[in-house]
Amino acid sequence: MAVNPVALGAPTEARTGRPRPGALTILGRFIRKKPLGAAGGLIILIITLTAVFAELVATYDPIATDASQTLASPSADHWLGSDHLGRDVYSRVVHGARVSLIVGLASTLMGSFFGGIIGLLSGYAGGKTDLITQRVLDIFQGLPLLVLAMVMSAALGPSIQNVVIAISIPIIPRAARVIRSSVLSIREMQYIEAARAVGVRHLRIAFRHILPNTMGPFIVLMTAQLGSAILVEATLSFLGLGVPEPYPSWGRMLSVSAAEYAQKAPHLVIFPGLAISLAVFGSNLLGDALRDTLDPRLRGA
Amino acid sequence: MRQPTLLATIAGATLALTVGLTLTPAIGQAPKSGGTLNVMLREDLAQGFATHESSTVATSTPSLPCFSNLVLFDQSKKNESLDSVVGELAEKWSWQDNYKNLVFFLRKDVKWHDGKPFTSKDVKYTFDMVREAPDATAKLRINPRKDWYANVEHIEAPDPHTVVFRLKRPQPSLLLMLASGYSPVYAAHVPAASYRTGCVGTGPFKVKEWRKGEFVEYVKNPDFFVKGRPYLDGLKYIVIVERGTRTAALQSGQLDVAFPGETGRTAMEQLKKAVPTMVFQPVAQNVSDNIIMNTKKPPFDNPKVRLAVSYAIDRRGLIQAAHQGGAVLGAAMVPKPFGFWGMAEKDLTALPGYGKADEMKDQARKLLRESGITPQNPLKVEMGVRAIAIYLDMASFVVNELKQVGIEGTLKQVETAQWHPMATRGDYTIGANLTGLGTDDPDANFYENYACGSPRNYSQYCNEEMMKAFERQSQELDIKKRMALVIDIQKRLEQDAPRPILAQRLDYFAHWAHVKGLVAHNNVYNYPRFTDVWRDK
Amino acid sequence: MKSYVAQRLGIAVLTLLGMSVVIFVLLRLAPGDIVDILFSTGGYVNNEERQAIMKELGIDKPLVTQYFEWLRNFMVGDLGKSYRYDQPAWDIIRPLLPVTLELAALSIIVAVCLGVPTGVISAVRQDTGLDYALRVFSLAGLSMPAFWLGMVIILALVTWLQWIPPVTYVGPRENFWLHAVQFGLPALAVGYRSSALIMRITRSALLEVMREDYIRTALAKGQSERVVIWRHALKNAILPVVTVIGIEFAFLIGGLVVTENVFNLPGVARFLVQAILWRDYPIVQNLVMFIAVVVILSNLFVDMLYGFLDPRVRYGS
Numbered sequence A: 001m002a003v004n005p006v007a008l009g010a011p012t013e014a015r016t017g018r019p020r021p022g023a024l025t026i027l028g029r030f031i032r033k034k035p036l037g038a039a040g041g042l043i044i045l046i047i048t049l050t051a052v053f054a055e056l057v058a059t060y061d062p063i064a065t066d067a068s069q070t071l072a073s074p075s076a077d078h079w080l081g082s083d084h085l086g087r088d089v090y091s092r093v094v095h096g097a098r099v100s101l102i103v104g105l106a107s108t109l110m111g112s113f114f115g116g117i118i119g120l121l122s123g124y125a126g127g128k129t130d131l132i133t134q135r136v137l138d139i140f141q142g143l144p145l146l147v148l149a150m151v152m153s154a155a156l157g158p159s160i161q162n163v164v165i166a167i168s169i170p171i172i173p174r175a176a177r178v179i180r181s182s183v184l185s186i187r188e189m190q191y192i193e194a195a196r197a198v199g200v201r202h203l204r205i206a207f208r209h210i211l212p213n214t215m216g217p218f219i220v221l222m223t224a225q226l227g228s229a230i231l232v233e234a235t236l237s238f239l240g241l242g243v244p245e246p247y248p249s250w251g252r253m254l255s256v257s258a259a260e261y262a263q264k265a266p267h268l269v270i271f272p273g274l275a276i277s278l279a280v281f282g283s284n285l286l287g288d289a290l291r292d293t294l295d296p297r298l299r300g301a
Numbered sequence B: 001m002r003q004p005t006l007l008a009t010i011a012g013a014t015l016a017l018t019v020g021l022t023l024t025p026a027i028g029q030a031p032k033s034g035g036t037l038n039v040m041l042r043e044d045l046a047q048g049f050a051t052h053e054s055s056t057v058a059t060s061t062p063s064l065p066c067f068s069n070l071v072l073f074d075q076s077k078k079n080e081s082l083d084s085v086v087g088e089l090a091e092k093w094s095w096q097d098n099y100k101n102l103v104f105f106l107r108k109d110v111k112w113h114d115g116k117p118f119t120s121k122d123v124k125y126t127f128d129m130v131r132e133a134p135d136a137t138a139k140l141r142i143n144p145r146k147d148w149y150a151n152v153e154h155i156e157a158p159d160p161h162t163v164v165f166r167l168k169r170p171q172p173s174l175l176l177m178l179a180s181g182y183s184p185v186y187a188a189h190v191p192a193a194s195y196r197t198g199c200v201g202t203g204p205f206k207v208k209e210w211r212k213g214e215f216v217e218y219v220k221n222p223d224f225f226v227k228g229r230p231y232l233d234g235l236k237y238i239v240i241v242e243r244g245t246r247t248a249a250l251q252s253g254q255l256d257v258a259f260p261g262e263t264g265r266t267a268m269e270q271l272k273k274a275v276p277t278m279v280f281q282p283v284a285q286n287v288s289d290n291i292i293m294n295t296k297k298p299p300f301d302n303p304k305v306r307l308a309v310s311y312a313i314d315r316r317g318l319i320q321a322a323h324q325g326g327a328v329l330g331a332a333m334v335p336k337p338f339g340f341w342g343m344a345e346k347d348l349t350a351l352p353g354y355g356k357a358d359e360m361k362d363q364a365r366k367l368l369r370e371s372g373i374t375p376q377n378p379l380k381v382e383m384g385v386r387a388i389a390i391y392l393d394m395a396s397f398v399v400n401e402l403k404q405v406g407i408e409g410t411l412k413q414v415e416t417a418q419w420h421p422m423a424t425r426g427d428y429t430i431g432a433n434l435t436g437l438g439t440d441d442p443d444a445n446f447y448e449n450y451a452c453g454s455p456r457n458y459s460q461y462c463n464e465e466m467m468k469a470f471e472r473q474s475q476e477l478d479i480k481k482r483m484a485l486v487i488d489i490q491k492r493l494e495q496d497a498p499r500p501i502l503a504q505r506l507d508y509f510a511h512w513a514h515v516k517g518l519v520a521h522n523n524v525y526n527y528p529r530f531t532d533v534w535r536d537k
Numbered sequence C: 001m002k003s004y005v006a007q008r009l010g011i012a013v014l015t016l017l018g019m020s021v022v023i024f025v026l027l028r029l030a031p032g033d034i035v036d037i038l039f040s041t042g043g044y045v046n047n048e049e050r051q052a053i054m055k056e057l058g059i060d061k062p063l064v065t066q067y068f069e070w071l072r073n074f075m076v077g078d079l080g081k082s083y084r085y086d087q088p089a090w091d092i093i094r095p096l097l098p099v100t101l102e103l104a105a106l107s108i109i110v111a112v113c114l115g116v117p118t119g120v121i122s123a124v125r126q127d128t129g130l131d132y133a134l135r136v137f138s139l140a141g142l143s144m145p146a147f148w149l150g151m152v153i154i155l156a157l158v159t160w161l162q163w164i165p166p167v168t169y170v171g172p173r174e175n176f177w178l179h180a181v182q183f184g185l186p187a188l189a190v191g192y193r194s195s196a197l198i199m200r201i202t203r204s205a206l207l208e209v210m211r212e213d214y215i216r217t218a219l220a221k222g223q224s225e226r227v228v229i230w231r232h233a234l235k236n237a238i239l240p241v242v243t244v245i246g247i248e249f250a251f252l253i254g255g256l257v258v259t260e261n262v263f264n265l266p267g268v269a270r271f272l273v274q275a276i277l278w279r280d281y282p283i284v285q286n287l288v289m290f291i292a293v294v295v296i297l298s299n300l301f302v303d304m305l306y307g308f309l310d311p312r313v314r315y316g317s
Helices: A023-033 A035-052 A089-125 A127-142 A145-156 A160-187 A190-198 A202-213 A215-238 A256-261 A267-294 B006-027 B057-066 B120-130 B174-178 B192-196 B243-251 B265-274 B303-312 B315-323 B357-370 B389-404 B416-425 B442-449 B464-475 B479-496 C002-029 C034-042 C047-057 C063-075 C089-124 C129-143 C146-160 C176-211 C213-220 C225-262 C268-277 C281-309
Strands: B036-041 B071-073 B085-087 B090-096 B101-106 B152-159 B162-167 B205-211 B215-220 B234-239 B279-293 B379-386 B407-414 B430-436 B501-511
Touching (some): A089 A267, A145 A160, A145 C281, A160 A215, A190 A202, A202 A215, A215 A267, A256 A267, A256 B243, A267 C129, B036 B243, B174 B442, B279 B303, B303 B357, B389 B407, C146 C176, C176 C213, C225 C268, C268 C281
Parallel strands (some): B379 B407
Antiparallel strands (some): B205 B215, B279 B430, B279 B501
């Protein structure tokens, strides 16, 4: 899987004298060429802002119960209705964005970071190291994502940090694989050979020259995994193994209680589900567009 | 004087006839034989049919059709009491020697499902095993109700159809424990462990197939000792783990009968709207929401702090929020009309948490101040709660209430497997708990949950005076006097607050109208045996 | 070719061994074991009884011993006894496998039938409104949580039709149409999700092939677009699609777990969740190994296919 380093304006030995285009220009070009991707980016941006400014955007304390307002339909008072404990659904969805994004981002970053390092070193080293690392990664990748996350979550116990770890573990092998492929192709490039010939140390080559050029696939990987991480968190919470109370989690909002009151209060089922779908949808759109931009020849992963 | 016209007479007669005809079906429709029923099961059997090794309705309730007891609570009566105890394997019984000896005269025509005859040996075998008698011939792997029979000195089987329970001291309540769904008679000629995979009983239905994780299928027992019963040809308990799917299955008719304790108020309203002819029987579950506090560790070794917690929680608010109104106020025992020994609402209002919410919270803050807890020096606690929705709902509400009086609580989710070890070891300070009683009897409650040294006394509460009070009421033969003692104990327990009771849960037990003869009890553990249940179409 | 196969098989076995260690260790990292759960159903705890039960179940032996015992038995096909049900694990798992396999197969079929045509259309009509619409539709499937989709379906059915698919297994011979609905609905829910990935791969693979010179030449020469697509482009694009189908199979498990729960299908995925909650190690270990074997085998098969179809791709080049 080759990446075109020039597309990112990364330093190369064979560079023309053109100055790099400004960030805003790149953005503008992106929006025009990839409207879907831009839309996805916008969705993610809105969700991120909602998460960051949750206290301002929410109308109620998400964990405050109110015995007089149980299962209220959407109204001016409770924009998206209230749940069986009288908690405001809108505020819980807003704060849930924080949880989902934090867990999603943290686990994706963690998994991609560690996976990336492993992939970089493994791909660069090659030979036996590469072989063994690949097999070890195969082992983890062969275990179904959800099952692995479930067992890890049960193993670590319910807490937000542990959920992040549990979800990041299955991401590591996938990230490693992507980065490794990228490294394998860059490794053979002439300027790398040149650097080695001059005597630059391996580690320096790996981190200073190769790594920046893997940024393309890395970004694409992360946006793809973000959606997946959010979904896994939602599923884990739905199964009761995810983020524990009282953090509002979109997935947990959909578990038992929603199903029980679904007919009387369908808004309990609809809104958290829509929120999850929207977040994943946005990240997938963005990821697709980024992939297309960075290298149209890239296959889907 | 005008003579009644012919028309008036005919009209009168027609009216009487119509009224009579509409009333009659409610009184005595003739039961029809045949048909099967699909019954809801919310999870697969925990330990097969090994009721004596289990404390969960997941095992005992779906095993009921297979077994028979010595005596059982009359299945057709909603309220359970000494008066509603009827014989199953025992034809007659009599107390002797001032409630110290209980003699059972057993039926002579009973056969086990494998054809062998039932005798007094089976009874002695079963209860010697449960009470862990020194000369018991078998042992249970897990034995949660050993304490129920702590007062039994000796069990004799003088002839194949007579059994005598000799007690250390008078205990009229023993009969109630034997009448519980948790007290079936095992067969002496099969290993106790075999009940974990199959069931050899004497009950109205025989196990046809247990497909793990899917269903338990029963078929009519043709040699059942009550002639003409059961009416039904079979039963199928279907496992549905997803709550939404469960309710949908009942609503769409794929299930005929709900599981005891599973029909909350909102589910009832939804089902009623969708199926106007569905039958709902509101009963108490004899399961209470309560808060356990470790009385041996700070801060809850201080009775004032415990009391503050109890004052802070608005019971009525909890009933609305956590139960949508599907629960009632009550102390340790279930209140009337659902139970016999509970306290009436007017007596409860004086207790912590049952009065006006604001006043109660003020009282809580006052108590906390007296204990040195102020907004400057707040109390931070971690409330242990099982990771199950019904616990979490209650706990979320409670944490919110505590916040308002200055106790900062966070929820600590504990997996089911961790809960009992944690609670039994006292590895917690405060927790949200549910307590179920196998029978509406003060003995069962007080000794299990509040007696010194009892493994399920999670609060590790030990009060010598209370122990004496428990003894006194247990031996009191006069019902009125005993009632007064029991009410007094409940008051003192709420004021000592080792385990403040928050609400007594209700169940709106649901079943389709074509299911007849099924009566829900004010206790989830002791029905349905399905002996007299029949299908109308 | 032979050494290629042998090498891949060897790797596969090693990988499986590694997986067995990982799953064995991970499971035991989870706090609580079957004895804790048993006591929790009994409502109390007692240490002596605990020791007795551990001995009875064989879990008092050192972990390494337990691991090798398990491995040894697994090789000869003895999957041990379920801790919860006290019966041979294979007897319990066996009736569940066909259900999950059928559901998985149907889901893949739905995914392919939905994904490939939409991918082709999207590629051929690249960057048109139709392309965007199809991509949005496909991506929506990838974005919706599988359990949510299932819940919404059940909710809709019971609210509008007062009817839901059967909650107990209905065999195809008992009642074909009921069986078809019982499996078809969940297969749709799961398949819709998987179709997104297949659609994407088909689209990008086809786009790449269509850029090739020989395709452009054929089109320039006047051959009809449809003929060109079907005869030349698809043939070469099929390879990565097949690869992805193999990979998707592993991803499927996650969707199957929640779908089997929501639709109450008696399959291994649903059973696996319960077994994990019950710390029923024999069941969990063996089921996960079984899934791993299936995944490895399908990857192996795809690799073989790759190697067979494209002689340039050989291990170690």
